[in-house]
Amino acid sequence: MPGPFIEDAQIDHARKLAEEIVNPIFDLIRRNTTVSTERTVLRFFGISGAGARGVPLANLMVDKLKAAGVLNKGAAYWYGRALHLGAKSPLEAVEKLTALPTDKLGALPPEQEQNLREEVRAEARAAMEDMKSRIAQREELRKQFPMSPAPHKYVIVATGNIYDDVDQARAAAQAGADVIAVIRSTAQSLLDYVPHGATTEGYGGTYATQENFRIMREALDEESRKLKRYIQLTNYSSGLCMSEIAFCAAYEKLDMLLNDAMYGILFRDINMRRTFIDQYFSRRICAMAGIIINTGEDNYITTADAYDAAHTVIASQFINECFAKRAGLKDWQLGIGHSYEIDPYRDDTLLLELSQAMLVRRCFPDAPLKYMPPTKHKETDIFFSHAYDVMADLVAIWTRQGIQLLGMMTEAMHTPLLADRYVALKSASYIHRAARGIDEEFTVREDGKIANRAREVFGQAMKLLQECRDEGMVAAIGKGHFGDVKREETGGKGLDGVLEKAPDYFNPFLELLEAA
Amino acid sequence: MVKPSKQIIRPYGDRRDDGVVQLSFTLPVPLSEKAKEAAAVFAKKMGFSDVKVAAAERAADNYTFFVVYARSGMYLDYAEIDVPEVIVKKMSFDDLNAFIKEKVGRRIVVFGACTGTDTHTVGIDAILNMKGYAGDYGLERYPGFEAYNLGSQVPNEDLIKKALAKNADAILVSQVVTQRDVHKDNSRQFIDAAKAAGIHGKVQLLLGGPRVDHKLALELGFDAGFGPGTKPSDVANYIVHALLKKEGKEPHGMHYQGEPT
Numbered sequence: 001m002p003g004p005f006i007e008d009a010q011i012d013h014a015r016k017l018a019e020e021i022v023n024p025i026f027d028l029i030r031r032n033t034t035v036s037t038e039r040t041v042l043r044f045f046g047i048s049g050a051g052a053r054g055v056p057l058a059n060l061m062v063d064k065l066k067a068a069g070v071l072n073k074g075a076a077y078w079y080g081r082a083l084h085l086g087a088k089s090p091l092e093a094v095e096k097l098t099a100l101p102t103d104k105l106g107a108l109p110p111e112q113e114q115n116l117r118e119e120v121r122a123e124a125r126a127a128m129e130d131m132k133s134r135i136a137q138r139e140e141l142r143k144q145f146p147m148s149p150a151p152h153k154y155v156i157v158a159t160g161n162i163y164d165d166v167d168q169a170r171a172a173a174q175a176g177a178d179v180i181a182v183i184r185s186t187a188q189s190l191l192d193y194v195p196h197g198a199t200t201e202g203y204g205g206t207y208a209t210q211e212n213f214r215i216m217r218e219a220l221d222e223e224s225r226k227l228k229r230y231i232q233l234t235n236y237s238s239g240l241c242m243s244e245i246a247f248c249a250a251y252e253k254l255d256m257l258l259n260d261a262m263y264g265i266l267f268r269d270i271n272m273r274r275t276f277i278d279q280y281f282s283r284r285i286c287a288m289a290g291i292i293i294n295t296g297e298d299n300y301i302t303t304a305d306a307y308d309a310a311h312t313v314i315a316s317q318f319i320n321e322c323f324a325k326r327a328g329l330k331d332w333q334l335g336i337g338h339s340y341e342i343d344p345y346r347d348d349t350l351l352l353e354l355s356q357a358m359l360v361r362r363c364f365p366d367a368p369l370k371y372m373p374p375t376k377h378k379e380t381d382i383f384f385s386h387a388y389d390v391m392a393d394l395v396a397i398w399t400r401q402g403i404q405l406l407g408m409m410t411e412a413m414h415t416p417l418l419a420d421r422y423v424a425l426k427s428a429s430y431i432h433r434a435a436r437g438i439d440e441e442f443t444v445r446e447d448g449k450i451a452n453r454a455r456e457v458f459g460q461a462m463k464l465l466q467e468c469r470d471e472g473m474v475a476a477i478g479k480g481h482f483g484d485v486k487r488e489e490t491g492g493k494g495l496d497g498v499l500e501k502a503p504d505y506f507n508p509f510l511e512l513l514e515a516a
Numbered sequence: 517m518v519k520p521s522k523q524i525i526r527p528y529g530d531r532r533d534d535g536v537v538q539l540s541f542t543l544p545v546p547l548s549e550k551a552k553e554a555a556a557v558f559a560k561k562m563g564f565s566d567v568k569v570a571a572a573e574r575a576a577d578n579y580t581f582f583v584v585y586a587r588s589g590m591y592l593d594y595a596e597i598d599v600p601e602v603i604v605k606k607m608s609f610d611d612l613n614a615f616i617k618e619k620v621g622r623r624i625v626v627f628g629a630c631t632g633t634d635t636h637t638v639g640i641d642a643i644l645n646m647k648g649y650a651g652d653y654g655l656e657r658y659p660g661f662e663a664y665n666l667g668s669q670v671p672n673e674d675l676i677k678k679a680l681a682k683n684a685d686a687i688l689v690s691q692v693v694t695q696r697d698v699h700k701d702n703s704r705q706f707i708d709a710a711k712a713a714g715i716h717g718k719v720q721l722l723l724g725g726p727r728v729d730h731k732l733a734l735e736l737g738f739d740a741g742f743g744p745g746t747k748p749s750d751v752a753n754y755i756v757h758a759l760l761k762k763e764g765k766e767p768h769g770m771h772y773q774g775e776p777t
């Protein structure tokens with residue numbers, strides 16, 4: 001165990017501060033819903049198709065309800081009304097409802113209202129059972145073909161064509177990868193819908209669609225059986241459709257999702273309220289589906305300096321953890337993000353990186369953690385770049401990271417070539433093999449550079465948490481405390497998709513997920 | 517200018533003119549003796565001799581990764597490589613500010629952004645923001661400059677419009693994503709927009725990014741291009757010098773350190 005460095009009571013205090021920071025945001029979450037949350041509800045009921053010009057049916061229906069000013073009762077309620085109108089299929093439900101004049105949307109007599117809700121609840125339970133049985137299949141496969149020991153070697157594929165991605169993913173698995181991440185098309189986070197179908201011409205990646213998820217998971221299931229080693233799949237539940245993507249991922253049996261409570265706000269300029277509300281429902285789904293979330297603190301130190309902003313990573317991790325726990329996620333599901341990003345031309349960087357990684361381990365002993373490789377200071381000198389990555393491999397095994405993204409020697413040039421992944425996997429396997437257990441052999445001195453730096457960073461993190469508690473999260477983000485990026489509460493994209501719940505708001509899936 | 521006499525060069529491995537190069541590539545076939553021979557044949561087809569397939573690795577079931585050493589018979593005349601001259605002088609922060617005050621007599625207005633669909637702001641921030649880059653102050657910090665950084669994903673037209681409204685002396689465009697040459701397409705579109713707005717050839721137009729160099733920038737219609745490792749002071753010195761040159765206050769053929777080559 002890498003040092004105490006700090007006392008348990010200090011860590012408890014950090015958790016308490018995070019709790020107090022997050023509390024007021026839960027008022028907001030409880031009082032409001034969003035268009036994407038409501039679309040997720042419809043997807044749970046099986047409304048996953050697309051209508052004319054590829055517009056998802058869930059969008060058609062939610063937009064119509066929003067335009068009629070009645071979405072605040074919850075899409076599930078209107079789904080029930082549509083069934084009462086005699087709809088036989090989800091598609092028909094959408095049609096019936098969208099055809100109805102607005103003045104026909106008033107409340108029913110109380111008894112009918114009650115019955116309607118009970119019927120919809122029953123249907124929701126059935127949908128949830130269906131979902132759970134699919135997830136059980138994944139659990140079965142995982143049991144049959146156990147994964148390699150941690151750190152799980154995580155690599156990305158990013159060809160823009162899901163079928164090429166499949167070839168690259170299989171190749172990576174054969175070369176020793178444990179986790180495949182399919183990179184998303186560049187602008188998807190700002191789309192207020194989940195595109196439909198398979199992507200063959202994505203830009204910078206493929207769209208996160210249910211069909212792409214299915215295609216890739218099917219290939220990896222096959223590869224897992226062949227290799228007798230379960231290969232995990234991950235994608236991005238971020239942007240304007242966090243919870244819809246979480247639903248698609250759960251349904252298609254993905255294993256992990258990039259899912260951060262603040263990333264969209266800071267790095268995609270998505271509205272704060274929208275993100276906070278969306279992340280909650282998305283994380284509820286992840287909790288139920290046994291999906292490991294990966295948080296995005298590593299991004300802070302691609303914009304801000306990794307040495308100066310080290311404490312913002314720690315502070316944000318406590319906040320992200322608190323949001324996650326309150327959405328029902330367990331420790332084993334918290335791939336808390338951090339990275340090896342200090343400018344390599346400084347002195348002592350191996351010590352500083354060890355210090356930071358050990359501190360994160362110390363604060364979150366039971367979480368898998370997600371460790372990112374160097375990216376920002378990568379050079380086009382691929383030989384140097386490779387050596388630089390190997391140092392991150394060493395820190396990863398030393399600090400028992402659960403999930404390790406492998407650095408690519410061509411990071412400063414292009415998305416990885418097939419051979420780049422191979423070279424990275426080969427050397428990471430070597431380092432993991434060579435140094436496993438190193439943490440038990442060496443004790444870190446409590447009065448040395450590593451411990452002192454850890455205490456310094458933790459101290460600054462506590463100050464920042466205190467400030468966030470005193471001034472509120474909104475003000476802290478407004479001041480650019482995280483990632484040097486400043487955002488306002490009513491700025492950014494997607495605020496018009498936030499609505500206050502009516503007193504009789506209805507969401508049976510949220511009820512089920514919260515009861516679990 | 518007199519051309520220097522011929523200077524024939526070849527790659528240097530272990531001895532002068534041995535022509536040794538190293539290559540690595542992947543072939544979509546399983547590892548086998550045949551695959552190794554295929555790699556050697558491929559290298560020979562590229563014109564290499566003395567081909568040594570140093571490593572053939574099973575990168576996946578159906579892919580083999582090779583590292584190859586070989587010799588090239590190619591040579592070139594270094595004297596014929598033509599690149600504009602560099603490095604005469606670069607002023608310190610204080611000297612440059614004093615120089616601007618004296619020679620330009622007002623603050624120089626610059627606008628910058630990462631335009632198109634690109635969200636990478638770190639590069640343009642490094643040049644423009646107070647903090648700067650690698651210990652070198654950004655343009656915002658110079659009393660002699662009035663710098664506006666519009667951030668990322670800014671439409672080219674917006675950047676031009678806002679720069680025009682403040683009578684900008686220079687516009688700085690950053691392009692980081694280069695997949696499918698999107699940086700070139702977007703840069704051309706910027707130049708078209710600049711022409712339409714009538715500022716091309718009037719306002720200094722600078723392009724920068726990790727895959728940008730001066731030559732590319734000139735080809736695309738910019739006045740200068742800056743690549744990886746650029747310091748804000750390089751850009752500051754260049755802009756002052758270009759401005760004075762334009763106003764006829766500085767002799768032609770004068771070059772500042774950091775001016776793109």
Ligand code: B12
Pocket residue numbers: 183184185186187203204205267299302303375376377378379410411412413414415416628633634635636637638639640642643649688689690691692693694695722723724725726727742743744745746747751
């Ligand atoms: C940090 C980073 C991010 C951050 C950006 C945060 C931010 N706000 O900027 C985040 C995580 C958001 C990100 C997102 C993405 N990224 Co990115 N990212 C990087 C990374 C790691 C570092 C870039 C960086 O900050 N460099 C440091 C700065 C200081 O260097 P610089 O930009 O070269 O700038 C210097 C000079 O070029 C010059 N300069 C730059 N601009 C200008 C302008 C002027 C006028 C002048 C004078 C000078 C100048 O001066 C600067 C100082 O010297 C690089 C990998 C790498 N190491 O290069 C990938 C990289 C650039 N990203 C990449 C990709 C693909 C993406 C995504 C598309 C991924 C995706 N599918 O979602 C998205 C982008 C979405 C979009 N629409 O753009 C690829 C680009 C591949 C390519 N060649 O096209 C890279 C190379 C990684 C890779 N190997 O795949 N990324």
